[in-house]
Amino acid sequence: MENQILHSINRIIEQFQKNPYQFLFESDIQCALFAELRKNIPEKFRIPSVTKEGLEYELELVYSEYRNKIDLVCLDLQRISFVNKQSHNGDDTYIYELPLLVGIELKYVIMGYLKVKDVISVVHADYQKLLKLDDIQHRLAICFLQNDNGKKTTRFYESMQPSDSPQSVQRIEKLDGKYVISPLSGIWQLK
16 A cells, blocks of 8 residues: 555656646645545445444545544554444544554645745644654655745755755655655655
């Protein structure tokens, strides 16, 4: 499943870099990545109800706004069978707290918004949000920078501090990390 997740993420990055204006808002990127993930990870699984005998829930492996409002998640199918399936007030609410293989936080900076230091701090804050959740195997914070002429993006990269340890990469190749995506300047991984 990890390869399908990486393929989906890089596919959306390629689309964004070719035409950032097909995504006017963060929700556009979130919806596109959600659809791409569901297309590439079509598996479903069944999980039993603990409150209604014989009932099973058929669930997907990809969800949006899951748990603490994590933008996108992929459930960890291997660890789900070990979940303590308890009801809460007679409801099977445990299905909303299943273990996660990947948590993805997205940010989208439309032209004219946020200063460089703000973009970096937002990416770091999103990653910290994911680090606070202990049952996520992998965490990604990805910021997409839209611009109309490249000046803001150029300023962004020129203004990064050595402590940010920016590293240019061709594509996202692992499911952990903080990234900034630009249509002109490429993909940057932050420390």
